[in-house]
Amino acid sequence: MKRMGRPHRPFYRINAVDSRVKRDGKVIENLGWYDPMAPGKNYELNAERIKHWLDHGAQPSETIMDLLAKNGLVDAEKWAKRQAWRTEAKKKAAAARAAAGKKDEAKA
Numbered sequence: 001m002k003r004m005g006r007p008h009r010p011f012y013r014i015n016a017v018d019s020r021v022k023r024d025g026k027v028i029e030n031l032g033w034y035d036p037m038a039p040g041k042n043y044e045l046n047a048e049r050i051k052h053w054l055d056h057g058a059q060p061s062e063t064i065m066d067l068l069a070k071n072g073l074v075d076a077e078k079w080a081k082r083q084a085w086r087t088e089a090k091k092k093a094a095a096a097r098a099a100a101g102k103k104d105e106a107k108a
Helices: 047-055 062-070 076-107
Strands: 002-006 009-016 029-034 043-045
Touching (some): 029 047, 043 062
């Protein structure tokens, strides 16, 4: 996603970009847009080209995966399971860090 718009009023273009390029760097192909502030339909996607890039190994961000799942371009159930797994992993890691921090305090 390439951020555009003015301050406090973001607008994003959805692009195919080389992974080694910065967020607002050179774009390979424009695939749509997303306006989080707009009421109603706040995005437009080029489904055909998105499927092409996904078939060729593109790795969408979490925000884009949410949009794709809502539009049926990826398996929404599989995406929801992956999100649940990631949330659980983050909770376990945070609990482990907290336990390690308490151990260090007890030693001191």
